[in-house]
Amino acid sequence: MSERVVTMEKVVNLCKRRGFVFPSSEIYGGLISCYDYGPLGVELKRNVKEAWWRDTVSARPDVVGLDCSILMHPRVWEASGHVTNFNDPMVDCKLCKGRFRADQLEHASCPRKPSKRPGECEGELTDVRSFNLMFKTHMGPVEDSAAAVYMRPETAQGIFVNFINVVNSARAKPPFGIAQTGKSFRNEITPGNFLFRTREFEQMELEYFVKPGEDDAWYEYWQNRRMQWYTDYGIKPENLRLRAHADDELAHYAKGCADVEYNFPIGWQELEGIANRTDFDLKQHIEHSGKDLSFFDAASKERYVPYVIEPSAGADRGTLAFLVDAYDEDGPDDDRRTVLRLHPSLAPTKVAVFPLMRKAGMPEKAQEVAAMLRPLVTTAYDETRAIGRRYRRQDEVGTPLGVTVDHQTLDDDTVTLRNRDSMEQQRVAINALPALVTEKVAPPVCTTPLAPTA
Amino acid sequence: MSERVVTMEKVVNLCKRRGFVFPSSEIYGGLISCYDYGPLGVELKRNVKEAWWRDTVSARPDVVGLDCSILMHPRVWEASGHVTNFNDPMVDCKLCKGRFRADQLEHASCPRKPSKRPGECEGELTDVRSFNLMFKTHMGPVEDSAAAVYMRPETAQGIFVNFINVVNSARAKPPFGIAQTGKSFRNEITPGNFLFRTREFEQMELEYFVKPGEDDAWYEYWQNRRMQWYTDYGIKPENLRLRAHADDELAHYAKGCADVEYNFPIGWQELEGIANRTDFDLKQHIEHSGKDLSFFDAASKERYVPYVIEPSAGADRGTLAFLVDAYDEDGPDDDRRTVLRLHPSLAPTKVAVFPLMRKAGMPEKAQEVAAMLRPLVTTAYDETRAIGRRYRRQDEVGTPLGVTVDHQTLDDDTVTLRNRDSMEQQRVAINALPALVTEKVAPPVCTTPLAPTA
Numbered sequence: 001m002s003e004r005v006v007t008m009e010k011v012v013n014l015c016k017r018r019g020f021v022f023p024s025s026e027i028y029g030g031l032i033s034c035y036d037y038g039p040l041g042v043e044l045k046r047n048v049k050e051a052w053w054r055d056t057v058s059a060r061p062d063v064v065g066l067d068c069s070i071l072m073h074p075r076v077w078e079a080s081g082h083v084t085n086f087n088d089p090m091v092d093c094k095l096c097k098g099r100f101r102a103d104q105l106e107h108a109s110c111p112r113k114p115s116k117r118p119g120e121c122e123g124e125l126t127d128v129r130s131f132n133l134m135f136k137t138h139m140g141p142v143e144d145s146a147a148a149v150y151m152r153p154e155t156a157q158g159i160f161v162n163f164i165n166v167v168n169s170a171r172a173k174p175p176f177g178i179a180q181t182g183k184s185f186r187n188e189i190t191p192g193n194f195l196f197r198t199r200e201f202e203q204m205e206l207e208y209f210v211k212p213g214e215d216d217a218w219y220e221y222w223q224n225r226r227m228q229w230y231t232d233y234g235i236k237p238e239n240l241r242l243r244a245h246a247d248d249e250l251a252h253y254a255k256g257c258a259d260v261e262y263n264f265p266i267g268w269q270e271l272e273g274i275a276n277r278t279d280f281d282l283k284q285h286i287e288h289s290g291k292d293l294s295f296f297d298a299a300s301k302e303r304y305v306p307y308v309i310e311p312s313a314g315a316d317r318g319t320l321a322f323l324v325d326a327y328d329e330d331g332p333d334d335d336r337r338t339v340l341r342l343h344p345s346l347a348p349t350k351v352a353v354f355p356l357m358r359k360a361g362m363p364e365k366a367q368e369v370a371a372m373l374r375p376l377v378t379t380a381y382d383e384t385r386a387i388g389r390r391y392r393r394q395d396e397v398g399t400p401l402g403v404t405v406d407h408q409t410l411d412d413d414t415v416t417l418r419n420r421d422s423m424e425q426q427r428v429a430i431n432a433l434p435a436l437v438t439e440k441v442a443p444p445v446c447t448t449p450l451a452p453t454a
Numbered sequence: 455m456s457e458r459v460v461t462m463e464k465v466v467n468l469c470k471r472r473g474f475v476f477p478s479s480e481i482y483g484g485l486i487s488c489y490d491y492g493p494l495g496v497e498l499k500r501n502v503k504e505a506w507w508r509d510t511v512s513a514r515p516d517v518v519g520l521d522c523s524i525l526m527h528p529r530v531w532e533a534s535g536h537v538t539n540f541n542d543p544m545v546d547c548k549l550c551k552g553r554f555r556a557d558q559l560e561h562a563s564c565p566r567k568p569s570k571r572p573g574e575c576e577g578e579l580t581d582v583r584s585f586n587l588m589f590k591t592h593m594g595p596v597e598d599s600a601a602a603v604y605m606r607p608e609t610a611q612g613i614f615v616n617f618i619n620v621v622n623s624a625r626a627k628p629p630f631g632i633a634q635t636g637k638s639f640r641n642e643i644t645p646g647n648f649l650f651r652t653r654e655f656e657q658m659e660l661e662y663f664v665k666p667g668e669d670d671a672w673y674e675y676w677q678n679r680r681m682q683w684y685t686d687y688g689i690k691p692e693n694l695r696l697r698a699h700a701d702d703e704l705a706h707y708a709k710g711c712a713d714v715e716y717n718f719p720i721g722w723q724e725l726e727g728i729a730n731r732t733d734f735d736l737k738q739h740i741e742h743s744g745k746d747l748s749f750f751d752a753a754s755k756e757r758y759v760p761y762v763i764e765p766s767a768g769a770d771r772g773t774l775a776f777l778v779d780a781y782d783e784d785g786p787d788d789d790r791r792t793v794l795r796l797h798p799s800l801a802p803t804k805v806a807v808f809p810l811m812r813k814a815g816m817p818e819k820a821q822e823v824a825a826m827l828r829p830l831v832t833t834a835y836d837e838t839r840a841i842g843r844r845y846r847r848q849d850e851v852g853t854p855l856g857v858t859v860d861h862q863t864l865d866d867d868t869v870t871l872r873n874r875d876s877m878e879q880q881r882v883a884i885n886a887l888p889a890l891v892t893e894k895v896a897p898p899v900c901t902t903p904l905a906p907t908a
């Protein structure tokens with residue numbers, strides 16, 4: 001693995017061919033930048049989200065979950081600043097009628113001369129105008145401005161507006177976090193790079209509320225924790241880096257922000273942002289709603305508006321990074337093998353069961369073994385073509401374990417258990433499989449302490 | 455439990471107070487018919503969806519999953535008939551300017567006389583017009599009709615348009631199913647009844663493709679299977695019924711349709727529809743896309759367009775039904791106990807750990823026990839107030855198991871394990887807890903065969 005063999009094209013092709021990701025509405029020509037997860041992709045993405053929820057919510061005593069609606073009150077987006085500030089600068093060409101991002105003119109193409117740059121049609125450009133990135137729709141039977149609502153551009157605001165509801169119902173005290181996964185929508189002018197930048201995408205966001213003064217320690221904690229999470233699930237450390245924002249990149253309300261970046265074939269790109277958002281969001285909602293969103297600490301008799309540390313990750317980007325990082329080819333040039341070296345806990349299928357041949361009762365026995373394992377882990381069964389081909393098909397989609405029923409099985413109830421990465425096989429008793437398989441696909445144990453160490 | 459003590463009001467109050475469900479954007483006055491799942495609600499709904507996915511996808515060799523985008527190509531909705539037919543009949547009042555559903559005028563209220571019926575303001579009503587229930591938005595930088603897209607009103611069409619992609623990539627052969635969970639949106643004129651009818655909602659849909667001629671047997675199979683699923687997870691059989699649609703209720707393309715109905719406090723209402731949709735959907739997409747969506751059976755050399763059986767369930771309605779059905783009050787009148795008798799596998803919190811008193815090292819020991827259990831099952835820890843109060847708090851949210859650390863624990867490493875329903879306690883060793891707790895909260899074993907029996 002000295003040299004990276006992965007390209008975006010290889011990953012996109014594998015995704016389509018094997019059912020990880022399809023272009024949305026493909027039979028109608030597709031819908032730009034929208035994708036559907038196929039049978040293997042949906043399992044992979046579910047596993048990525050489950051890994052995040054398990055480590056961020058379930059395994060921690062200090063974090064609870066939330067699941068807010070996508071359609072929220074429009075005043076939420078006034079308070080958050082999205083109505084005023086969530087814009088891209090646009091220009092129109094008066095001749096070709098094309099609309100372009102003013103800050104990315106060199107990447108745009110002119111409708112009259114598709115391969116050329118705007119201006120080459122010699123049209124005059126309008127002044128720069130703001131284009132809001134929120135998708136707008138109308139709720140209720142009357143389509144007027146009073147009924148306009150937005151599809152949320154982020155899940156985070158749902159957490160802030162529920163802060164007091166959660167504090168009261170869950171009796172939560174800082175430091176504590178509220179976590180949410182879910183779809184968000186941004187009408188990006190220039191989406192692209194497969195799953196990387198799409199107009200509809202899924203987020204995994206944690207808002208971790210702390211007492212002001214404790215924010216620096218927790219900001220550092222969550223940076224380390226989130227980096228560790230990606231490597232726990234198999235991302236190679238050399239393909240991951242933490243990049244602190246320069247002062248002139250920082251949003252005006254942020255005290256600090258750092259991006260977890262992954263070395264995609266298209267270059268280093270953001271997987272997740274971790275920000276110290278101070279008390280900005282809660283104070284905005286206090287001002288706009290007139291509600292008291294401060295926290296009263298009964299022990300110390302102090303009242304304060306908590307600071308918040310926000311690790312905000314993309315589920316689709318994360319899924320793409322796990323796919324790209326797992327992609328490998330090995331073997332001699334005349335017998336190359338494509339293998340997805342996914343962490344077993346993320347692999348869409350955990351075990352594939354094969355009869356060595358389609359005779360002598362092997363298929364029936366193999367189906368029995370598959371039926372035994374299926375309630376425990378996602379299990380495939382395949383009896384077509386030569387066994388070598390079948391192993392390769394599973395290697396290509398990252399199935400970590402292969403179980404083969406052969407002649408000996410019919411005598412002694414043992415099978416071979418094949419390891420995807422080493423391709424080594426061991427002989428094991430069928431009745432040992434449930435425990436063995438379950439153990440081999442278990443998620444990694446999180447070793448990060450639950451709080452910053454002094 | 456001879457008499458039902460549950461009312462919608464009691465459930466709504468419990469949901470708000472304990473963090474199951476909050477009104478969306480509540481600090482801004484709420485957004486009609488949109489709700490957010492709080493810390494306990496998100497876990498309950500996750501468990502409901504997980505139970506569906508486990509039994510419908512993971513445990514079956516003949517069903518694969520899919521996860522499609524919410525924004526799809528607009529031609530999908532032309533082919534499906536939603537653009538033309540997914541309408542409610544509306545009338546406007548020329549005097550009060552109110553807009554009402556023409557077929558529900560008796561339930562409407564006049565804006566000028568909020569407590570009265572339309573017509574009572576003596577305004578003249580317009581002719582009946584069609585109002586399409588799809589939410590419309592615009593994709594890309596130009597807000598014109600060419601860029602109009604809809605938020606999907608159902609997840610099912612995403613499955614139909616991916617039929618060939620799934621067949622090819624997963625090598626699927628009828629009978630087989632494609633399953634999907636996800637948000638859908640319908641701009642209902644009259645939403646209401648808490649989670650029951652909302653404009654944003656989550657579906658759990660299965661499209662099960664069969665050879666024409668085998669459809670009747672599979673239609674019956676899925677009706678039985680889906681009824682069984684609800685009772686497996688604890689719905690009382692007397693609160694559940696299957697209601698076949700009368701001929702004049704059937705959609706023109708449906709050969710049969712039956713609703714799984716639950717006896718809510720507001721009356722019998724649909725949880726799920728199970729329909730034999732014949733080859734209607736695939737044929738519509740064949741016609742509109744020009745693509746061949748037929749299946750070729752290599753063994754029999756037959757080519758056909760499969761029929762589809764569709765069990766289509768609401769995740770929010772299901773969650774509400776499990777909540778309502780689990781709600782109970784028991785004990786003497788002067789010491790009533792509210793208890794959610796949720797199936798343990800659905801309960802948001804599986805086990806709560808308590809120190810009997812806040813002294814003598816009991817809290818520390820109890821926190822150790824909680825930390826041991828937390829990686830296995832969702833675990834709460836509570837040391838506030840009297841132990842009886844703490845038990846009641848957990849009963850009220852359906853936590854099936856309580857573990858109490860007391861004086862004896864410090865001597866012999868045993869604890870009491872309390873059962874939510876019987877309130878009985880047994881003494882068990884701490885090191886026996888992981889296996890015991892895991893076993894007691896395990897999901898039910900599905901006993902339905904995988905196919906219709908002859």
